[in-house]
Amino acid sequence: MDQTIGFIGTGNMGSAIAKAAAKSGLAETILLANRTPAKAAALAAELPGGTLSTNEEIARTAKLIFLGVKPQMMQLVLDPLEPILRKREDRFILVTMAAGLTCDRIQDFLDMDCPVIRIMPNTPSAIGAGVVQYCGQLVTVEELDAFAALLAPAGLVDPVPEGLIDAASAVSGCxxxxxxxxxxxxxxxxxxxxxxxxxxxxxxxxxxxxxxxxxxxxxxxxxxxxxxxxxxxxxxxxxxxxxxxxxxxxxxxxxxxxxxxxxxxxx
Missing domain, CATH: 1.10.3730.10 (ProC C-terminal domain-like)
Known part of the structure; x- marks a missing residue:
């Protein structure tokens, strides 16, 4: 399933997941944006299909929008994207990797009942020896299966009830x-x-x-x-x-x- 995916934030965790997704061959285009564009550009040069982008372009076009930002920065990042996301008529899924922020919280930030996948990856995901726990809200079983296939090169990709994901992160994320x-x-x-x-x-x-x-x-x-x-x-x-x-x-x-x-x- 070819698709366009985007990463808003290409720090250690965002980069690790982007590298894993690139290895799957399931993403035709990988849009990369970061507060420091040079960092995103360097990652784009490493990845097949990697393209330097902006938060706004990713919000307009990506089917999967990975939010690789710190919990305390999430509201600031999402606020200017909310009107862009509201105008979309196609289906998109937000993917959050921010520690402590539930799927409900991401929806509250946007005041939208949009599909959300929450993941808790670790940095060894970049070399295929990681652990990525995931759960979803308003996401179909088929979409979750496709998502797990996309991240399979990261290592162990395991579904976890959201009530356990913080505990899982304390073990494998930290x-x-x-x-x-x-x-x-x-x-x-x-x-x-x-x-x-x-x-x-x-x-x-x-x-x-x-x-x-x-x-x-x-x-x-x-x-x-x-x-x-x-x-x-x-x-x-x-x-x-x-x-x-x-x-x-x-x-x-x-x-x-x-x-x-x-x-x-x-x-």
């Missing part, structure tokens, strides 16, 4: 930052033990990638996979002991909960 922090800490530990920095970071990153695949592909509980690495009286169990003493699991849980609670305050 999670990469937590994972990067862990990778950096592991590498620092390796450097402290004498490893060269580049090797320590490479080993830590590849280990995390491999461990994640084991969870996804083995079907085993992470606890069982952990136990399989911890030989009696061995080095690994001593490392696990120190992590437990320092509250590693509690800290990880608290990080997700803190991110979730902050998201709720953005509504």
């Amino acid at each position: 999670g990469p930052a937590f994972a990067y922090l862990f990778a950096e800490a592991l590498a620092d530990g390796g450097v402290a033990c004498g490893l060269p920095r580049d090797k320590a970071l490479s080993y830590a990153a590849q280990m995390l990638a491999g461990a994640a695949r084991m969870v996804l592909e083995s079907g085993q509980h992470p606890g069982a996979l952990k136990d399989a690495v911890c030989s009696p009286g061995g080095a690994t169990i001593q490392g696990v002991r120190v992590l437990e003493e320092d509250g590693f699991r509690a800290a990880a849980m608290d990080a997700v909960i803190a991110a979730y609670e902050k998201t709720l305050k953005l509504k």
